Amino acid sequence: MRLDVVTIFPEYLDPLNVSLVGKARARGRLDVRVHDLREWTHDRHNTVDDTPYGGGPGMVMKTEPWGDALDTILADGYETGSTLPAIVVPTPSGRPFTQELAVELSERPWLIFTPARYEGIDRRVVDEYATRVPVYEVSIGDYVLAGGEAAVLVITEAVARLLPGVLGNAESHRDDSFAPGAMASLLEGPVYTKPPVWRDREIPDVLLSGHHGKIARWRRDEALRRTTAHRPDLIERCAPTAFDKKDREMLSILGWAPDPEGEPYGRFWRRPEAMEQ
DSSP states (O other), X not given: OEEEEEESOGXXXXXXXXXXXXXXXXXXXXXXXXXXXXXXXXXXXXXXXXXXXXXXXXXXXXXXXXXXXXXXXXXXHHHTTOOSEEEEEEEEEEEEOOHHHHHXXXXXXXXXXXXXBTTOBOHHHHHHXXXXXXXXXXXXXXXXXXXXXXXXXXXXXXXXXXXXXXXXXXXXXXXXXXXXXXXTTOOOOOOOOSOSEETTEEOOGGGGSOOHHHHHHHHHHHHHHHHHHHOHHHHHTOOGGGOOHHHHHHHHHTTEEEOTTSSTTOOEEEOHHHHHO
């Protein structure tokens, strides 16, 4: 996978040289190129922003540097054999970044990130390039940062760990929170390692049983327990087919019941008396 990042703070992306992403780069799994937007400015002050039309506070990033930068990067990529580019625009007004979207992005061979500063990039830049390549406007949360570089680091790490050969164990991400499949709407439960007793705290006996079926059931139950406690909204919007018989039994113990007006074994809702308890 090729990743290009255009920014006015290239040093902000130094963490891409460490941890899993750094190792993926060293192994040739990731080709990461960080570009300084100011290289495409044409005045002695290297100006990348200007006042907004219509008035108001803040500054807006100019069209010319961004257009020239993206044209150069796209031309270079095509010339060197890169294909199927997509532009990722980190912005609080974008679609939520989820594990599902991370999987989708991990399947693309070439991503170009455009982290903005100030009030953002002149909208015409996004509209222009959306006519040429897929554009993903992505939000990593309901808050505003000083710039999009931190979001680039978040998205890159989430995407890179899904690439073949990046994780030491290819199965590691199968049971992650939000992983596609059985965990798509659940949080991962607690995990334990040696020693079996620490400060008088023991690990659950089932994990020492060697019974893989019981261990799998325990992990599933703990995932349900944690999700109902921390993210009940995920349970409420699960599809009717998301839970098997054992799941439904556990949800009942945790104070949840199927919607009486829904399909059999359909969506679950917290019982008022259970919420009070």
